[in-house]
Structure formats: C-alpha cells, structure tokens
Amino acid sequence: MTAPDVSQPDINLAKQIAANVPDPELPYLTLADLGILRTVELQNDTVVAYVSPTYSGCPALDVIEQSVLSALQQAGFKARIERSLLPPWTTDWITAEGHRKLKANGIAPPHSASGNKQTLFAERKVTCPNCDSGNTEKISEFGSTPCKSQYQCKQCREPFEYFKCH
Amino acid sequence: MNPDPLLQTVVQIADDHLILGHRLSEWCGHAPMLEEDLSMPNMALDLIGQARALYNYAAKLENKDRTEDDFAYLRSDREYTNCLLVERPNTDFAYTMLRQFYFATFMQPFWQSVSSGTDETLKGIAAKAYKETGYHVRHSGEWIIRLGDGTEESARRMNDAVAELHPYTDEMFTADAARQYCIENGAVPDMQSIQAIWNNNISQVFAQARLTIPKTPYPQTGGRQGQHTEDFGFLLAELQYMQRSYPGAKW
Structure with missing residues (x-):
C-alpha cells in the first residue's frame, strides 16, 4: 500500500472551482450551466481547463478564460486554459438548471x-x-x-x- | 500536409473575414434603424471572431514570432489577399446587404464542407462559423427581398447595387495554386461545387426579389494577388491606425 501523494493537486476541487465560475454577461449562470466547460484534467502538475466558445466572436470569451484561470490560481493551482472547438458548442448543452435560471431571469x-435550419422569413x-x-x-x-x-x-x-x- | 499552401489559404480566408467585418463595423452608430445598428455590428463581431481564429491558426502554421495581431494590423496592403468584394465601400444599406448576401451565401456551403474536411483545426473553426453564417444569409437575404420587391426607391438602389457588385463575385470562386493544393488534400471544397450552390441560392432569392442576375463579361479580380481597389488603402489606414501610431499598444 502506498501513502496518498499529498503533493498531487486535488483535481476534483479544481473541477468544482472551474464549474462554478459565473458567466460575465449572465452572472446567474455558471460555466457548467452553460455547458461551455468541457473538461478539467491534470497534465503533470498543471490543471488544464478546456473551454468552448459559444460564438466565434463572443467578446466574453477572453474574460471567461481569464476568470477560470484566476479562480484556479487563487485556489493555489498551477493552471492553463485551452480553447476547445470540436465538437462545437450548441445550446443543447445548456443544462436543465441553466434553462431554469435563464427563465427565472426573464x-x-x-x-x-438539433436540426435547426431556418428558411428566410x-x-x-x-x-x-x-x-x-x-x-x-x-x-x-x-x-x-x-x-x-x-x-x-x-x-x-x-x-x-x-x-x-x- | 505541406504547411505553406495551407498557410496561404488560411490567410486568404482570414483576410476576407477581417476586411468584411471591418466594413460592417463602420455602420455602428450610423444604421438606418436601431435593429440594424444591432445586427451589423453583431455580424461584424462574428466575422472578426472567425478571422481571429484563422489568424491564430496561421500564426501556428507559420511557426515564427507573428501573432494574430501581426497578421491583422502589421502587414502592408499588398500582403492582404482578401477578394475585392469584401473591401468595397458600404455606399448605402442596399449595397451593404447585397455584399453581405453574396459573401455569406458563398461561405455557408464552404464552411459546411470544411467542417467535414481533412484539417482538424479548420474543421473546428468551420463548425462554429457555419452556424453563424446561417444568420447572415437569412438576415441579408430577407433584406434583398424586402428592398428588391419594395418601393421604387428601394428597388432602384438594389438594382444599382447588383450592377455594381456582381462583377466582383467571380473572384470568390477562383483558386490559386495554394488553394488548389488544399482542395486536393480535402481541407477545403472545390470551388466549382460551391459556385453551383451559390448560383442556385442567389437565383432563388433574386427571383423573389424581382432582381435579375446580370451578365458580367469583365469580372473584377486582383485581391487574391494583393492588388486592391483604391478604397482599400483608406480602410487599412483606419484599421491599422492604433498599431501604427502606438506600436505594441495593448488593451
């Protein structure tokens, strides 16, 4: 039996911290509610969080990535953010909780x-x-x-x- | 896959998006009504976001010290390889919507095809951009019909725009050696297939808008070789102003 490695960062804690970062434009939604936080994993001693953009030109994207990074760093993690494009984010990934919070906020x-193809008018x-x-x-x-x-x-x-x- | 032709092709696509995005952003605060003042900067944001993703990829392919900003702000006019259509000045709202419609109707099948192509990074960019382009096609297409089949004044402006802009559309479908290489490698679609879809979609909307597709014996080209129209210099002067006046300035 080996003793638990205390120097190993707590990945579950890191996941929780990243998931609870609020969206800058819809602050009652967390990144987990929005479904844009893809994975949080450990690479050597660094926590790597993969974030998907909602829209290519979403001005909030840089802020979101910065917020995740600083939240992780404040908790003492060595962290890095990666942008994840494939598969592309869709609104189907907004959780049921996310839907509830959106509606509650008007x-x-x-x-x-799925199969969202609209014709003119x-x-x-x-x-x-x-x-x-x-x-x-x-x-x-x-x-x-x-x-x-x-x-x-x-x-x-x-x-x-x-x-x-x- | 050889990075050089891919790099050139990625920069071409990025330049198209940056320049059209910049043109649209010029409408911010000047649109004929509030809803359009929202829609044009929104579309500009999509285009500039797509351009950023492409320039980032270009910087990675080039593997030198250049960043997305160097590509966007620190090249000379001859180094931009956007097609001439996207740099044409805004002129009026009919003209702007037609330019948008021509380009978005080209990019929609293009992105769709790239999203199932052979290049992983382009696939990711395309999957996002395809959906965004759908809004642009719909928004501009509806205006083509409203204006073309609208009042005498709106129809006149729409017809003027068609006469002016149509000769610039051929260039979108040209493929230089670099692009041909990417087509053969399956990273981007062959241009004839895209042109066929484009022609079909344009004809359908034009029929509803009571517009006719003009014959263009003399297509206007040159942008892909870095030979731009006079208006382009003025556009760049504004686009690059901050980085030229305050080199290295950051937000």
Missing part, C-alpha cells in the same frame, strides 16, 4: 437546436418567460449579445430576450 431559454415560436404566453413576436434577430435576440410578448406586453438556438 430570458426565454433556447428551443432544441421563418418565425420561431417563443414562449414568454414572464407570463408563459405563446403569443409573442420577434423584434430583432440580433440583440445585446451574439447569443440573444429581441422579442415582445403580445399578451403581457413585456419585451424580453430569447437565447437563440445555436
């Missing part, structure tokens, strides 16, 4: 992205996150961040954001 969660029916009415209309395909579009509920009149299927 953002309509994405419908299933096709309108996707989105449910209002405030009153659950299906009577809504798209105001703008593009919104405050690359991942969201603008809708308005015709029932309760509230404008809201929809997390696009991607």
